[in-house]
Amino acid sequence: MKTTILTGICAFALLGGTAYAQENERKSRPVPTKETPKGYISGGAIMYDIDSSNFGAQVRGGYNFHPNFALEGEASLGLVDEDGDFTNASDGVDWHIGGFAVAKVPVSGNSSVFVRGGYFYGEYSIDDDRDRYKVDFDLDGFAYGAGVEIGINDRNSIRLEYTAYDFRGEPEGDAGDEGSVSISGGLPSLAASWVYRF
Numbered sequence: 001m002k003t004t005i006l007t008g009i010c011a012f013a014l015l016g017g018t019a020y021a022q023e024n025e026r027k028s029r030p031v032p033t034k035e036t037p038k039g040y041i042s043g044g045a046i047m048y049d050i051d052s053s054n055f056g057a058q059v060r061g062g063y064n065f066h067p068n069f070a071l072e073g074e075a076s077l078g079l080v081d082e083d084g085d086f087t088n089a090s091d092g093v094d095w096h097i098g099g100f101a102v103a104k105v106p107v108s109g110n111s112s113v114f115v116r117g118g119y120f121y122g123e124y125s126i127d128d129d130r131d132r133y134k135v136d137f138d139l140d141g142f143a144y145g146a147g148v149e150i151g152i153n154d155r156n157s158i159r160l161e162y163t164a165y166d167f168r169g170e171p172e173g174d175a176g177d178e179g180s181v182s183i184s185g186g187l188p189s190l191a192a193s194w195v196y197r198f
Contacts, residue, residue, distance in 0.1 A: 037197035038064045042159060044193025046076050051188075054092040055080040058191055062102065070102040072116075081127070089128050093187070094136070096122030096165075098143060110151025116163075117144040124169055124183070137169035137183055149195060157195045164188050 041061045048054035056079050062072030074097070081092030098120030104112045121140040128134065147161025165187040 036067075037155065040064070040070075040072075040195055040197045042193040042195040044159070044191060046189055046191040048078070048093045048165075048189050049082075049187050050190055052082040052092075053080060054078065054082050056093060056095075058193060060193065067106070068104055070104065071100070072102055073097070073099050081125075089126055091124070091126045093139075094123040094125050096120055096139070100143070104149075108151075110154055110157060112149050112151075113146070114149065114161075115144075115146045117142070119143065120165055120167075122167075123172075136172040138172055139165075139167040139169040139183075141165065141167035145189075147191075155197050157197070159191075159193045159195050161191050162188070163191065 039062070041059070043057070043059045046056050046058040048056060056076045058074060058076040060072055060074040062070050064070040075095070076093070077095050078093040081090040083090045098118055100116045100118030102114055102116040104114035106112045119140070120143050121138075124137045124139050126135045126137075143163055143165045145161055145163030147159060149157045149159045151157045167184065167187065169183040171182070
């Protein structure tokens with residue numbers, strides 16, 4: 001009888017010790033941390049010049065190599081040109097591409113404010129609606145701006161920004177052979193887009 005009782009006590013102690021060791025091992029395991037998305041893509045609309053009615057569609061892709069710094073590329077396609085007030089000509093951005101360095105500061109949750117600077121290249125055209133002439137200009141120059149990204153959740157956000165595109169442009173093709181026509185200036189633009197992080 002004593003032997004049976006001792007055997008039961010030893011078995012109970014052994015089972016209890018095993019369960020305790022397993023529980024401690026489970027607690028000591030590191031808890032997997034949720035990985036912060038580093039890549040992002042976006043799509044939206046751009047108003048090329050806040051003083052005109054030039055509008056386009058814009059896409060962007062970037063990578064956050066640090067919580068406060070990112071590199072991104074963008075491209076846009078002009079959809080609506082500005083009509084002249086006293087002429088039958090229209091003008092506007094046909095397309096553009098650019099690369100930027102971005103510095104950002106988180107402000108609340110998944111939201112942040114940012115500044116950015118980079119270089120862009122594009123095409124600008126002046127077109128007579130009666131098809132008497134059309135001149136295309138190659139544009140390039142530095143661009144800089146700032147904006148805010150409003151987080152919806154850890155993957156999605158809305159981005160609002162202002163960018164100034166400073167440019168010089170030379171006409172393409174035969175129009176450029178004369179060397180007498182060139183344009184320069186700045187395009188103060190506004191853009192709104194939906195951002196997805198991955």
